[in-house]
Amino acid sequence: MTKPLIELRDVAIRYGRGARAPTIGPCSLQVAAGEIVALVGESGSGKSSLARVAAGLQQADQGTVLLGGEIAADLPRGAARALLRSVQMVFQDPSNSLNPNQTVARTIREPMVVRGLRDRPAMERALAGLMELLGLPERLLGAKPASLSGGQKQRVAIARALAMEPRVLVCDEALSALDVVNQLAVARRFEALRGQGLGMLMVSHDLGMVRRLADRVIVLRAGRIVEQGSVAQVLDEPADAYTRALVRATPDVLRGGLDLTALDTLATQEILEMGDHP
Numbered sequence: 405m406t407k408p409l410i411e412l413r414d415v416a417i418r419y420g421r422g423a424r425a426p427t428i429g430p431c432s433l434q435v436a437a438g439e440i441v442a443l444v445g446e447s448g449s450g451k452s453s454l455a456r457v458a459a460g461l462q463q464a465d466q467g468t469v470l471l472g473g474e475i476a477a478d479l480p481r482g483a484a485r486a487l488l489r490s491v492q493m494v495f496q497d498p499s500n501s502l503n504p505n506q507t508v509a510r511t512i513r514e515p516m517v518v519r520g521l522r523d524r525p526a527m528e529r530a531l532a533g534l535m536e537l538l539g540l541p542e543r544l545l546g547a548k549p550a551s552l553s554g555g556q557k558q559r560v561a562i563a564r565a566l567a568m569e570p571r572v573l574v575c576d577e578a579l580s581a582l583d584v585v586n587q588l589a590v591a592r593r594f595e596a597l598r599g600q601g602l603g604m605l606m607v608s609h610d611l612g613m614v615r616r617l618a619d620r621v622i623v624l625r626a627g628r629i630v631e632q633g634s635v636a637q638v639l640d641e642p643a644d645a646y647t648r649a650l651v652r653a654t655p656d657v658l659r660g661g662l663d664l665t666a667l668d669t670l671a672t673q674e675i676l677e678m679g680d681h682p
Protein backbone atom coordinates (compact mmCIF):
# COMPACT_ATOMS: atom_id res chain seq x y z
CA MET A 405 0.00 0.00 0.00
CA THR A 406 1.29 3.51 -0.75
CA LYS A 407 2.28 5.50 2.31
CA PRO A 408 0.22 8.58 3.23
CA LEU A 409 1.87 11.87 2.23
CA ILE A 410 1.40 13.09 5.78
CA GLU A 411 0.69 11.08 8.88
CA LEU A 412 0.35 12.52 12.37
CA ARG A 413 0.63 9.72 14.91
CA ASP A 414 -0.59 10.51 18.42
CA VAL A 415 0.54 14.11 18.13
CA ALA A 416 0.04 16.21 21.24
CA ILE A 417 0.74 19.91 21.79
CA ARG A 418 0.73 21.67 25.12
CA TYR A 419 0.94 25.44 25.49
CA GLY A 420 2.42 26.22 28.91
CA ARG A 421 2.55 24.17 32.08
CA GLY A 422 -0.36 24.93 34.39
CA ALA A 423 -3.44 22.70 34.76
CA ARG A 424 -5.36 25.13 32.53
CA ALA A 425 -2.73 25.29 29.77
CA PRO A 426 -4.35 24.51 26.39
CA THR A 427 -3.64 20.92 25.37
CA ILE A 428 -4.26 19.49 21.94
CA GLY A 429 -4.30 15.79 21.18
CA PRO A 430 -3.12 13.16 21.13
CA CYS A 431 -4.49 13.20 17.57
CA SER A 432 -3.76 10.99 14.59
CA LEU A 433 -4.58 11.81 11.01
CA GLN A 434 -3.44 11.03 7.50
CA VAL A 435 -3.55 12.70 4.10
CA ALA A 436 -3.06 10.53 1.02
CA ALA A 437 -1.95 11.60 -2.45
CA GLY A 438 -4.78 13.32 -4.31
CA GLU A 439 -6.85 13.63 -1.16
CA ILE A 440 -8.27 16.77 0.44
CA VAL A 441 -8.84 16.43 4.17
CA ALA A 442 -10.67 19.20 6.03
CA LEU A 443 -10.07 20.04 9.68
CA VAL A 444 -13.14 21.71 11.18
CA GLY A 445 -14.17 22.70 14.69
CA GLU A 446 -14.95 25.72 16.79
CA SER A 447 -12.45 28.51 17.36
CA GLY A 448 -9.66 27.39 19.67
CA SER A 449 -10.24 23.67 19.06
CA GLY A 450 -6.66 23.23 17.82
CA LYS A 451 -7.00 23.21 14.03
CA SER A 452 -4.21 25.71 13.31
CA SER A 453 -1.87 24.08 15.82
CA LEU A 454 -2.24 20.67 14.17
CA ALA A 455 -1.88 22.26 10.73
CA ARG A 456 1.38 23.97 11.75
CA VAL A 457 2.74 20.71 13.14
CA ALA A 458 1.77 18.91 9.92
CA ALA A 459 3.59 21.59 7.92
CA GLY A 460 6.72 21.29 10.06
CA LEU A 461 6.39 24.87 11.34
CA GLN A 462 5.79 23.85 14.92
CA GLN A 463 7.24 21.07 17.01
CA ALA A 464 4.79 18.65 18.67
CA ASP A 465 5.40 17.91 22.33
CA GLN A 466 4.56 14.29 21.76
CA GLY A 467 3.96 11.93 18.86
CA THR A 468 5.37 11.50 15.39
CA VAL A 469 5.00 13.24 12.04
CA LEU A 470 5.71 11.02 9.05
CA LEU A 471 6.06 12.41 5.54
CA GLY A 472 5.72 9.73 2.89
CA GLY A 473 6.36 7.22 5.68
CA GLU A 474 9.61 8.88 6.78
CA ILE A 475 10.54 10.93 9.82
CA ALA A 476 12.60 13.98 8.82
CA ALA A 477 14.71 13.87 11.99
CA ASP A 478 15.89 10.34 11.11
CA LEU A 479 17.35 11.45 7.78
CA PRO A 480 20.64 13.16 6.91
CA ARG A 481 20.32 16.97 6.86
CA GLY A 482 19.93 17.46 3.10
CA ALA A 483 17.37 14.69 2.75
CA ALA A 484 15.49 15.95 5.83
CA ARG A 485 15.28 19.45 4.36
CA ALA A 486 14.01 18.11 1.03
CA LEU A 487 11.40 16.03 2.86
CA LEU A 488 10.21 19.02 4.90
CA ARG A 489 9.96 21.10 1.72
CA SER A 490 7.44 18.58 0.38
CA VAL A 491 4.86 20.20 2.66
CA GLN A 492 4.01 23.86 2.12
CA MET A 493 1.57 26.02 4.01
CA VAL A 494 -0.74 28.84 2.91
CA PHE A 495 -2.18 31.16 5.56
CA GLN A 496 -5.35 33.18 5.81
CA ASP A 497 -3.87 36.63 5.39
CA PRO A 498 -1.53 37.02 2.40
CA SER A 499 -0.70 40.60 3.46
CA ASN A 500 1.21 39.20 6.41
CA SER A 501 2.88 36.36 4.56
CA LEU A 502 4.20 38.24 1.49
CA ASN A 503 7.32 40.40 1.71
CA PRO A 504 6.11 43.94 0.88
CA ASN A 505 9.45 44.80 -0.78
CA GLN A 506 9.56 41.86 -3.15
CA THR A 507 8.05 41.76 -6.62
CA VAL A 508 5.68 38.96 -7.60
CA ALA A 509 8.39 37.43 -9.84
CA ARG A 510 10.99 37.37 -7.07
CA THR A 511 8.47 36.00 -4.55
CA ILE A 512 7.64 33.06 -6.78
CA ARG A 513 11.23 32.46 -7.99
CA GLU A 514 12.68 32.32 -4.48
CA PRO A 515 11.39 28.82 -3.57
CA MET A 516 12.70 27.52 -6.89
CA VAL A 517 16.19 28.70 -5.92
CA VAL A 518 15.74 27.09 -2.49
CA ARG A 519 14.88 23.73 -4.06
CA GLY A 520 18.01 24.00 -6.20
CA LEU A 521 16.68 25.04 -9.59
CA ARG A 522 19.53 26.88 -11.31
CA ASP A 523 18.56 26.67 -14.97
CA ARG A 524 17.27 30.19 -15.74
CA PRO A 525 15.05 29.27 -18.74
CA ALA A 526 13.50 26.40 -16.73
CA MET A 527 12.85 28.83 -13.89
CA GLU A 528 11.16 31.33 -16.20
CA ARG A 529 9.02 28.57 -17.71
CA ALA A 530 7.98 27.43 -14.22
CA LEU A 531 7.22 31.04 -13.24
CA ALA A 532 5.08 31.61 -16.34
CA GLY A 533 3.29 28.29 -15.71
CA LEU A 534 2.43 29.21 -12.12
CA MET A 535 1.27 32.71 -13.12
CA GLU A 536 -1.03 31.13 -15.66
CA LEU A 537 -2.24 28.42 -13.29
CA LEU A 538 -3.25 31.01 -10.71
CA GLY A 539 -4.73 33.37 -13.30
CA LEU A 540 -2.14 36.08 -12.61
CA PRO A 541 -1.49 38.28 -15.65
CA GLU A 542 2.12 38.70 -16.78
CA ARG A 543 1.95 42.47 -16.18
CA LEU A 544 1.96 41.73 -12.43
CA LEU A 545 5.43 40.13 -12.48
CA GLY A 546 7.09 43.40 -11.48
CA ALA A 547 4.36 44.46 -9.04
CA LYS A 548 4.80 44.57 -5.27
CA PRO A 549 2.08 43.32 -2.86
CA ALA A 550 0.78 46.83 -2.07
CA SER A 551 -0.49 47.23 -5.63
CA LEU A 552 -2.30 43.86 -5.72
CA SER A 553 -5.89 43.07 -4.76
CA GLY A 554 -6.47 40.69 -1.83
CA GLY A 555 -7.35 37.89 -4.23
CA GLN A 556 -4.24 38.46 -6.32
CA LYS A 557 -2.06 38.50 -3.19
CA GLN A 558 -3.48 35.19 -2.01
CA ARG A 559 -2.97 33.68 -5.47
CA VAL A 560 0.67 34.86 -5.39
CA ALA A 561 1.03 33.21 -1.95
CA ILE A 562 -0.36 29.97 -3.38
CA ALA A 563 1.92 30.21 -6.44
CA ARG A 564 4.90 30.70 -4.10
CA ALA A 565 3.91 27.59 -2.12
CA LEU A 566 3.51 25.57 -5.33
CA ALA A 567 6.86 26.83 -6.66
CA MET A 568 8.47 24.56 -4.06
CA GLU A 569 6.81 21.61 -5.85
CA PRO A 570 5.20 20.30 -2.67
CA ARG A 571 3.42 16.97 -2.42
CA VAL A 572 1.08 18.41 0.22
CA LEU A 573 -0.42 21.85 0.72
CA VAL A 574 -1.60 22.78 4.20
CA CYS A 575 -4.13 25.61 3.95
CA ASP A 576 -5.19 27.45 7.09
CA GLU A 577 -8.37 29.33 6.16
CA ALA A 578 -6.66 30.14 2.85
CA LEU A 579 -9.94 31.01 1.15
CA SER A 580 -11.72 32.81 3.99
CA ALA A 581 -10.44 36.30 3.26
CA LEU A 582 -11.36 36.04 -0.43
CA ASP A 583 -14.53 37.19 -2.11
CA VAL A 584 -16.72 34.49 -3.57
CA VAL A 585 -15.35 34.94 -7.10
CA ASN A 586 -11.77 34.42 -5.98
CA GLN A 587 -12.85 31.55 -3.71
CA LEU A 588 -14.36 29.75 -6.64
CA ALA A 589 -11.34 30.38 -8.87
CA VAL A 590 -8.89 29.12 -6.26
CA ALA A 591 -11.15 26.17 -5.37
CA ARG A 592 -11.04 25.13 -9.01
CA ARG A 593 -7.25 25.30 -8.99
CA PHE A 594 -7.16 23.12 -5.89
CA GLU A 595 -9.47 20.61 -7.58
CA ALA A 596 -7.16 20.48 -10.60
CA LEU A 597 -4.06 20.07 -8.41
CA ARG A 598 -5.73 17.28 -6.45
CA GLY A 599 -6.28 15.57 -9.80
CA GLN A 600 -2.50 15.71 -10.30
CA GLY A 601 -1.91 13.95 -6.97
CA LEU A 602 -1.39 16.89 -4.61
CA GLY A 603 -2.63 16.16 -1.09
CA MET A 604 -4.24 18.91 0.96
CA LEU A 605 -5.00 19.48 4.60
CA MET A 606 -7.41 22.39 4.79
CA VAL A 607 -8.47 24.18 7.94
CA SER A 608 -11.83 25.82 7.34
CA HIS A 609 -14.84 27.31 9.07
CA ASP A 610 -16.71 27.27 5.77
CA LEU A 611 -18.66 24.02 5.64
CA GLY A 612 -19.94 24.93 2.17
CA MET A 613 -16.38 25.04 0.83
CA VAL A 614 -15.52 21.90 2.81
CA ARG A 615 -18.43 20.13 1.13
CA ARG A 616 -17.25 21.27 -2.26
CA LEU A 617 -13.57 20.47 -1.90
CA ALA A 618 -12.92 17.87 0.77
CA ASP A 619 -12.91 14.10 0.50
CA ARG A 620 -12.80 13.56 4.25
CA VAL A 621 -13.60 15.71 7.27
CA ILE A 622 -12.03 15.61 10.73
CA VAL A 623 -13.95 17.35 13.51
CA LEU A 624 -11.96 18.76 16.43
CA ARG A 625 -13.39 19.82 19.74
CA ALA A 626 -11.27 21.19 22.57
CA GLY A 627 -8.14 19.59 21.12
CA ARG A 628 -9.64 16.15 20.49
CA ILE A 629 -10.91 14.51 17.33
CA VAL A 630 -14.57 13.77 17.99
CA GLU A 631 -15.52 12.48 14.56
CA GLN A 632 -14.04 11.79 11.15
CA GLY A 633 -15.24 10.31 7.90
CA SER A 634 -16.35 11.13 4.39
CA VAL A 635 -17.98 14.51 3.74
CA ALA A 636 -21.38 12.83 3.31
CA GLN A 637 -21.00 10.87 6.55
CA VAL A 638 -19.83 13.77 8.70
CA LEU A 639 -21.88 16.66 7.28
CA ASP A 640 -25.10 14.82 6.39
CA GLU A 641 -25.27 12.16 9.07
CA PRO A 642 -23.05 13.31 11.91
CA ALA A 643 -22.75 10.69 14.63
CA ASP A 644 -21.41 13.07 17.25
CA ALA A 645 -23.62 15.60 19.06
CA TYR A 646 -20.97 18.34 18.73
CA THR A 647 -20.69 17.81 14.96
CA ARG A 648 -24.49 17.98 14.72
CA ALA A 649 -24.44 21.31 16.57
CA LEU A 650 -21.61 22.61 14.36
CA VAL A 651 -23.49 21.67 11.18
CA ARG A 652 -26.77 23.08 12.52
CA ALA A 653 -25.04 26.37 13.42
CA THR A 654 -24.19 26.87 9.74
CA PRO A 655 -26.93 28.60 7.72
CA ASP A 656 -28.66 26.26 5.22
CA VAL A 657 -27.33 28.14 2.22
CA LEU A 658 -23.71 27.68 3.35
CA ARG A 659 -24.17 24.16 4.68
CA GLY A 660 -25.24 22.94 1.26
CA GLY A 661 -22.37 24.77 -0.43
CA LEU A 662 -22.65 28.24 -1.88
CA ASP A 663 -24.91 28.37 -4.88
CA LEU A 664 -22.28 29.17 -7.44
CA THR A 665 -24.15 27.59 -10.33
CA ALA A 666 -24.21 30.78 -12.40
CA LEU A 667 -20.51 31.53 -11.82
CA ASP A 668 -19.55 27.89 -12.29
CA THR A 669 -20.63 28.01 -15.92
CA LEU A 670 -17.93 30.60 -16.65
CA ALA A 671 -14.34 29.78 -17.58
CA THR A 672 -11.91 30.30 -14.72
CA GLN A 673 -10.14 33.11 -16.57
CA GLU A 674 -13.43 35.01 -16.92
CA ILE A 675 -14.12 34.52 -13.22
CA LEU A 676 -10.67 35.79 -12.30
CA GLU A 677 -11.01 38.85 -14.49
CA MET A 678 -14.26 39.67 -12.68
CA GLY A 679 -12.43 39.48 -9.37
CA ASP A 680 -9.33 41.34 -10.45
CA HIS A 681 -10.39 44.89 -9.78
CA PRO A 682 -7.92 46.03 -7.12
Ligand SMILES: Nc1ncnc2c1ncn2[C@@H]1O[C@H](COP(=O)(O)OP(=O)(O)OP(=O)(O)O)[C@@H](O)[C@H]1O
Pocket residue numbers: 419420426428445446447448449450451452453454
Ligand atom coordinates in the same frame (compact mmCIF):
# COMPACT_ATOMS: atom_id res chain seq x y z
N1 LIG B 1 1.38 30.15 20.60
C1 LIG B 1 0.44 29.85 21.49
N2 LIG B 1 0.65 30.06 22.83
C2 LIG B 1 -0.29 29.73 23.74
N3 LIG B 1 -1.48 29.19 23.44
C3 LIG B 1 -1.75 28.97 22.16
C4 LIG B 1 -0.80 29.28 21.11
N4 LIG B 1 -1.34 28.94 19.92
C5 LIG B 1 -2.57 28.44 20.18
N5 LIG B 1 -2.82 28.45 21.52
C6 LIG B 1 -4.02 27.96 22.20
O1 LIG B 1 -4.26 26.63 21.77
C7 LIG B 1 -5.64 26.40 21.54
C8 LIG B 1 -5.84 26.00 20.09
O2 LIG B 1 -5.51 27.11 19.24
P1 LIG B 1 -5.55 26.99 17.65
O3 LIG B 1 -5.20 28.33 17.10
O4 LIG B 1 -4.76 25.82 17.24
O5 LIG B 1 -7.11 26.69 17.41
P2 LIG B 1 -7.99 26.90 16.10
O6 LIG B 1 -9.01 25.81 16.14
O7 LIG B 1 -7.14 26.98 14.92
O8 LIG B 1 -8.68 28.31 16.39
P3 LIG B 1 -9.18 29.44 15.33
O9 LIG B 1 -10.24 28.78 14.51
O10 LIG B 1 -9.70 30.52 16.20
O11 LIG B 1 -7.97 29.84 14.54
C9 LIG B 1 -6.34 27.69 21.92
O12 LIG B 1 -6.75 27.56 23.27
C10 LIG B 1 -5.26 28.74 21.79
O13 LIG B 1 -5.50 29.82 22.65
